[in-house]
Amino acid sequence: MGDCNYLYGNYSAQKRVKFLQGLLEFSGIDPQRLRTGWVSSAEAAEFAGVIKEFVQTLKEMGPSPLNKRPASGGLKRVAA
Amino acid sequence: MIQEVQAKARELLQEKKIQAFLGLKQRHGQICPYLFQEPQELNDLHLGDLQQPGDSRYPLLKSLQAICQAYPGQKIGVLVRGCDQRGLNALQVWRQIDLEQVVQVGICCPQELADACQCHKPYPEQAVAGEPAQPREFESVARLEGQDLQERFQTWMFEFSKCVKCYGCRDICPMCFCKECSLEDETLVQTGSLPPEIPIFHWVRAAHMAGRCIDCGLCEQACPADIPLRTLYKKVEQILNQEFDYHTGSDAEHKPPLNLIQN
Numbered sequence: 001m002g003d004c005n006y007l008y009g010n011y012s013a014q015k016r017v018k019f020l021q022g023l024l025e026f027s028g029i030d031p032q033r034l035r036t037g038w039v040s041s042a043e044a045a046e047f048a049g050v051i052k053e054f055v056q057t058l059k060e061m062g063p064s065p066l067n068k069r070p071a072s073g074g075l076k077r078v079a080a
Numbered sequence: 081m082i083q084e085v086q087a088k089a090r091e092l093l094q095e096k097k098i099q100a101f102l103g104l105k106q107r108h109g110q111i112c113p114y115l116f117q118e119p120q121e122l123n124d125l126h127l128g129d130l131q132q133p134g135d136s137r138y139p140l141l142k143s144l145q146a147i148c149q150a151y152p153g154q155k156i157g158v159l160v161r162g163c164d165q166r167g168l169n170a171l172q173v174w175r176q177i178d179l180e181q182v183v184q185v186g187i188c189c190p191q192e193l194a195d196a197c198q199c200h201k202p203y204p205e206q207a208v209a210g211e212p213a214q215p216r217e218f219e220s221v222a223r224l225e226g227q228d229l230q231e232r233f234q235t236w237m238f239e240f241s242k243c244v245k246c247y248g249c250r251d252i253c254p255m256c257f258c259k260e261c262s263l264e265d266e267t268l269v270q271t272g273s274l275p276p277e278i279p280i281f282h283w284v285r286a287a288h289m290a291g292r293c294i295d296c297g298l299c300e301q302a303c304p305a306d307i308p309l310r311t312l313y314k315k316v317e318q319i320l321n322q323e324f325d326y327h328t329g330s331d332a333e334h335k336p337p338l339n340l341i342q343n
Binding site: 007008011012015016018019020022023025026027028029030065066 | 221224225229230231232233234235236237279283286287290312315316319320323324337338341342
């Protein structure tokens with residue numbers, strides 16, 4: 001953090017991701033499906049590691065509910 | 081309550097402290113926004129309560145922005161409730177209105193209206209009429225949070241699937257002032273087709289409500305499909321409260337965290 005080429009860029013990103021994770025969770029999407037990590041363009045091995053780990057997490061979670069949504073007629077009202 | 085507002089507005093007009101007063105007027109049994117320029121016109125002023133408190137609402141701040149921009153240098157009086165005052169503060173923060181140009185005539189909402197709106201602050205800082213009503217908790221966010229992820233997903237997808245993409249929520253929103261709207265940007269949401277792409281259409285709007293939504297509830301009242309939009313935007317505000325200690329519209333100085341380029 002603070003080492004961003006765009007000065008405060010990663011701070012801005014971090015705030016937005018934190019906000020979006022809250023919005024996703026409230027909408028019924030696991031917030032872990034959105035992740036930030038801080039890797040410099042010179043750290044190839046670290047980048048690969050972060051992505052591998054994320055892919056592993058996603059595989060364990062299975063497909064996103066957005067990918068298997070039923071037709072709108074099949075949805076039932078759960079709460080007002 | 082209305083006599084106090086009329087008296088205050090009349091006094092401001094007569095003493096030339098304002099050039100016009102923005103409020104509601106009853107005309108042929110209908111309520112509409114009106115810019116009062118002569119003191120005697122104020123006899124037709126209306127508070128927007130036709131059958132019950134607050135059943136005839138208009139986004140006065142939307143008209144106010146247009147009037148202030150068209151007549152810079154003129155002082156405009158405006159009727160404000162608690163929600164309107166949060167809106168004025170937020171509009172100042174977003175540099176859409178200059179509070180120096182505006183003279184606020186505040187009224188407290190009656191308890192009946194505060195209850196109906198489940199308003200967390202049904203009164204402005206200063207009021208010429210009414211007594212501050214008890215604030216009310218908005219319950220539906222907590223109720224939804226009691227569901228598990230899957231149930232919540234189903235709930236929202238059901239609600240969003242009712243959307244007819246009328247843009248009523250955006251058009252009535254006093255805080256929607258952008259000249260170019262993200263909801264019409266085809267790189268963000270599919271344009272020119274119905275029904276709208278869900279949930280992204282509503283998420284884009286929700287994200288844009290961060291630091292803007294002042295919880296007036298007009299969007300939900302305007303929605304022809306009864307989508308619980310206020311619940312969604314209430315959660316947006318709650319995230320800002322909890323994660324960033326930011327309270328939209330509570331003052332006219334602090335910029336929203338997601339729009340500040342710093343840590």
